[in-house]
Amino acid sequence: MRRLSEVLRAEYGEKVYKLSLSSGCTCPNRDGTVGAGGCTFCSAGGSGDFAAEFAPLEQQIADAKARIRKKTDAKKFIAYFQSYTNTYGDLERLEALYTEAISRPEVVILSLGTRPDCLGPEVIGMLKRLNAIKPVWVELGLQTIHDRTAVAVNRGYPLAAFAEGYRALKDAGITVIVHVIYSLPGETREDMLDTVRYLAALEPPPDGVKLQMLHVLKGTPLGEQYEKAPFPLLSLEEYADLIAESLRILPPETVLHRMTGDGPGKLLLAPEWTRSKKRVLNTLNRAIAHSIRLSGILAITCYNVSNDKLPTRCPMEYQIMHATRQSIRVRFCRRRWTKTEAEALRRALAAAEGIETVKIYPATGGIYLEHTGQEAALAALDAVNAETLAADPYADDDCITMEEWAARKLHPALKRRMRTEILVEAAADLFLPAPAQFAFHAYQLLKLKG
Ligand code: SF4
Numbered sequence: 001m002r003r004l005s006e007v008l009r010a011e012y013g014e015k016v017y018k019l020s021l022s023s024g025c026t027c028p029n030r031d032g033t034v035g036a037g038g039c040t041f042c043s044a045g046g047s048g049d050f051a052a053e054f055a056p057l058e059q060q061i062a063d064a065k066a067r068i069r070k071k072t073d074a075k076k077f078i079a080y081f082q083s084y085t086n087t088y089g090d091l092e093r094l095e096a097l098y099t100e101a102i103s104r105p106e107v108v109i110l111s112l113g114t115r116p117d118c119l120g121p122e123v124i125g126m127l128k129r130l131n132a133i134k135p136v137w138v139e140l141g142l143q144t145i146h147d148r149t150a151v152a153v154n155r156g157y158p159l160a161a162f163a164e165g166y167r168a169l170k171d172a173g174i175t176v177i178v179h180v181i182y183s184l185p186g187e188t189r190e191d192m193l194d195t196v197r198y199l200a201a202l203e204p205p206p207d208g209v210k211l212q213m214l215h216v217l218k219g220t221p222l223g224e225q226y227e228k229a230p231f232p233l234l235s236l237e238e239y240a241d242l243i244a245e246s247l248r249i250l251p252p253e254t255v256l257h258r259m260t261g262d263g264p265g266k267l268l269l270a271p272e273w274t275r276s277k278k279r280v281l282n283t284l285n286r287a288i289a290h291s292i293r294l295s296g297i298l299a300i301t302c303y304n305v306s307n308d309k310l311p312t313r314c315p316m317e318y319q320i321m322h323a324t325r326q327s328i329r330v331r332f333c334r335r336r337w338t339k340t341e342a343e344a345l346r347r348a349l350a351a352a353e354g355i356e357t358v359k360i361y362p363a364t365g366g367i368y369l370e371h372t373g374q375e376a377a378l379a380a381l382d383a384v385n386a387e388t389l390a391a392d393p394y395a396d397d398d399c400i401t402m403e404e405w406a407a408r409k410l411h412p413a414l415k416r417r418m419r420t421e422i423l424v425e426a427a428a429d430l431f432l433p434a435p436a437q438f439a440f441h442a443y444q445l446l447k448l449k450g
Pocket residue numbers: 027028029030037038039042043046047083084085115141155
């Protein structure tokens with residue numbers, strides 16, 4: 001699953017920063033239109049505690065840029081209207097405000113947080129017009145699919161309203177990002193995963209998700225409830241496990257916008273572990289990496305070859321490093337490939353239906369495929385059989401066994417060569433643009449032939 005920063009960098013060629021802005025809207029779940037008091041977890045800031053105070057847009061943008069530029073020389077921005085319900089109010093005023101925001105050349109995306117029950121036909125019309133100027137993202141605070149929880153946290157709309165709003169946005173060609181909160185009172189792990197399964201089954205699936213642990217904040221109805229009778233919250237380890245499982249469920253085309261939140265520290269009642277964002281992110285990244293490895297038991301089996309041992313079949317583990325509608329990147333975990341295996345694999349994959357480009361990185365066990373359909377690409381990988389790969393297992397002089405690789409008991413000369421190859425492959429991978437990668441790979445193939 002791709003992360004937002006990666007997607008933005010690929011699209012805009014550099015890091016894109018969010019300008020947290022305010023539209024001056026309120027929320028129908030606070031002003032009595034659909035409810036009073038708001039969602040029980042929502043702070044007075046309307047779930048956007050870092051947004052600017054409402055002021056002329058010019059000033060808000062200048063202030064937000066100044067805050068960002070203290071840290072970095074940012075050039076491209078997302079105009080992000082997060083707090084409250086940014087499609088609720090005088091639409092003429094809102095359209096003028098958002099048009100002004102995206103008329104600036106440095107603003108590349110408009111992002112609006114809202115509720116699915118505030119997406120009537122006039123709102124959709126406005127979003128379509130704005131989307132014709134610059135990409136518009138709409139962020140929907142679903143939090144959970146379970147209506148009993150939605151009632152308990154006073155969300156103020158049923159799941160059916162989400163489904164309707166989502167459909168209207170997707171029919172209008174708008175990018176939709178869905179917010180989910182884990183550890184809402186009364187929800188089990190399976191309840192939370194059911195929310196993710198529901199999102200994964202949407203047609204089309206969400207363009208993005210923001211996954212977040214519940215922050216119980218002072219001054220909110222939920223905070224009062226917690227102070228009177230603390231209810232159980234997920235531990236960091238349970239949350240990390242849940243995130244890893246969620247990423248396995250969500251489709252690869254859904255972009256991960258966030259997997260942890262930034263609650264206002266002064267207001268935080270629980271859980272304490274959310275205060276250390278660095279520790280949380282490290283734990284989450286470790287859990288995700290572990291989960292990807294476990295899930296990547298490939299149907300390919302490959303002979304484990306060496307010069308002095310008979311081949312034995314062994315399953316190979318792989319990691320899906322990156323997957324899009326057009327490409328998939330897989331890295332094998334256990335060992336490098338021999339030149340023969342790499343060439344056999346390249347030939348087999350290049351001949352498979354639906355595969356357009358194959359790049360093989362023998363020293364790092366990587367494959368990059370451009371395809372016309374992800375299922376076809378995975379099926380092609382599955383269809384490669386051991387016999388194909390082991391066409392001539394004794395032709396290479398640098399085959400290594402799984403045991404040697406695991407124990408790093410390799411001949412020092414081979415180790416040195418592998419280090420160099422791996423460095424070159426990694427550098428090519430990281431820094432070369434696509435045509436150069438292709439040239440690099442052609443060079444590798446020539447080398448393999450020679
Ligand atoms: S809909 Fe959003 S802004 Fe409104 S009360 Fe709920 S969380 Fe807060």
